[in-house]
Amino acid sequence: MPSERPAPSGNVMIDIQGVKKIYPSQAGDVVALDGIDLAIHKGDIYGIIGMSGAGKSTLIRCINRLDSPTEGRILIDGQNILTMGDKDLRRMRRTVAMIFQQFNLLMQRTVLRNVCFPMEIAGVSKAQAHKRAKELLEIVGLAEKADAYPAQLSGGQRQRVAIARALATDPKVLLCDEATSALDPMTTQAILSLLQDINKRLGITIVIITHEMAVIRQICTRVAIIDGGRIAEKGNVREVFANPRTTAAKRLFRTTAEEELPPGKRCLRLIFDDNRTYEPVVAGMILASGVPVNILSANIQTVAGQQRGQMLVELPDDPEGAERALSYLKGKQISIEEVNADELAGTIVHDR
């Protein structure tokens, strides 16, 4: 396996060193980040993925100090942002822009004046700000909506405005916290392509927080998997995908396989406690149903030191064959979940 690209430190845009974040609370301290080390290089589109509550938002909010880490150092382009005073902090934030899941536009301002906002607070002259705002709206493909109000726009259009606004102060870094999570798949694609385009054309380093594997796969160059406030795995996207080493990664990838389920087909996830029972069960199922059964994926996971095999199968189109296969499986020592492309959760049809 090729190793991680060794990076000269001059190439690092965001350097996160031993960052811890503890939220004190009556019920006991919540350790949201538990020693994060991460180097994000200039020009990267860096994906950070993890389950809900893993600490993704906390981490990205530390990068522009919307939250302050309890411990550790964060350098942006070589500058330690955690020791900055108020004024330097505000200047730094102009170079580290951010977009949000809920867009967070000013609802009482027109699109144009929303894009002008960061320039206005940075003291750019009105005429200059207008000119730049128009250029930016051109880039995000919303020039004709300059005088509209955010309430008149669709979600995708609102996020484009947010992106134009984020670019207004010529940032070096763009942080995206679940920026596509409120959008439908088509719009998500379009926004991701826009981000990719911005990364290429303007050379802006992009950090993307998401819980969707598809987002990482579509545009990220590198990925870090965060789990329980720690980095479980990181590296080149293709390598991490091809060879997940941790359960956190595998857990995420399991949902990926299901994202690719053939639409309109009945599929089952079979969970074996012992991988040796694999083959006889498959052979028996095919024999019992009398028609071929398509195996979509199969893998073995180690959960808490125990091997667990799991397999995704597509039932035959013939309903009688499908029923025969299913009743055969129900007689075996396995758990069966019916899953389909639309809903990732799946319904348990047989629990051993």
Add this chain to the structure above:
Amino acid sequence: MSWQELLSMIGNGLWETCYMVLFSTLFSYAIGLPLGVLLVITERGHILPNAPVNSVLGTLINVLRSVPFLILMIAVIPFTRLVMGTAIGSKATIMPLTIAAFPYVARTVETSLKEVDRGVIEAAQSMGASRMHIVLKVMIPESMPSLVSGAAIATTNILGYSAMAGAIGGGGLGALAINYGYYRYRTDILLVVVVVLVLLVQVIQLIGTRSSRLVDHRLK
């Protein structure tokens, strides 16, 4: 009393009332708006968290708001005399009206400003906005529709107080109602005053509702 005299008396009373209410409203906003802002931003997790300031201010406002207006008005007479030179008449009444109204204004403003989404404030912070920017360019403009309708309600409240002030030496329509309608049994004058007050409230409310809708760009 001729019709002309009656009309000019009512007209005069109306003018005094409008004048009192207008200035009292302006002054109570001059004090109440900054206090309302302070109440919001000193809250935990906001842009200027400060628990002592927040609780002292909150308590003070509650105390002031729980004093009945008539008692407050009598209690501040020495102060009014000191500042205004006199304690009677419509001009002097602006003082107790302002003192009675600003705590209420602070609370209405607080409620309106709290409607501003935390995410939007955070976005402004992420762009390098200072606290002043956030208050002046985000919180106040974003809650403008709510501030405007709150102001209409505050104005009608002050109008009500101003009529009450007529009972103890204030001027305006309230004084007319007391002096003629009550002491001299002129029910007709009393009735006219009530009708004028009702119309005034309607007009203020209408202007408030209309302009609130006019400045709101969320629903168009």
